[in-house]
Amino acid sequence: MIISAGQNIEGYKISEYKEIVFGFANSSEGAGYRQVALKKMTENASKLGANAIINFKMEIYPVSGSVQEATAYGNAVIADSIDGITRVESQTQPKINLEAYTRKPKTDDSPIGQIHDINGYKFVVCPKCNTKYKVETDEQGHVHIKGFDDVDDDEPGLQVFCLRCGTKFTVPER
Ligand SMILES: [Zn+2]
Known part of the structure; x- marks a missing residue:
């Protein structure tokens, strides 16, 4: 099985597109789980009669606790x-640096703004320059600041940029 992260394979032309194939494995299966996901993907491609996979990708997601799930996929x-x-087909595993497919630990958690109650209104204070923003809470208990969007989908909760100093901070829900 030839595996390429690109759309083409040098020296070959794609004569038939099958379908997107997947392989799943999680880290509770052992340290080699990425390799297991890759193997399952290639097995699914073989079942379709494919001899190569292009646009190969692997994604790692946390499932629960320290367990990570690897999803290998590509076009068979x-x-x-x-x-x-x-060419004689190699019997060895494809040379792909699966160690590169690791979810990076988060190191840049935003500082959290403090909430102040002033005359019955809630304000969040920029942790750097102390600028106050009025906070509204919806029925689900989620906080909003009028005119502000969440600027960081990777971090839980609402992150905004301070208009005055540009600091990104988290607006706590309490
Ligand atoms: Zn600020």
Whole structure:
């Protein structure tokens, strides 16, 4: 099985596109779980009669606690060698640096703004320059600041940029 992260394979032309194939494995299966996900993906491609996978990707997501799930996927295709020479298919695992596919630990958690109650209104205070922003809470208990969007989808809760100093901070829900 030829595996390429790109759209093409050098020396080959894609003669048939099969479908997107997946392979799942999680870290409770052991340290080699990325390799297991890759193997399952290639097995699914083989079942379709494919001999190659292009647009290969692997994503790692936390499932629960310290358990990570690896999803390997790509387009299963039939690739024919351009020069007509049939290459002997390697029996070894494809050389892909699976260690590169690791979710990076978060290191840049935003500072949290303090909430102040002033005359029955809630304000959040920028942790750097103390500028106050009026906070509204919806029925689900989520906080909003009028005219502000969440600027960081990776961090839980609402993150905003301070208009005055540009600091990104989290607006706590309490
Ligand atoms: Zn500020």
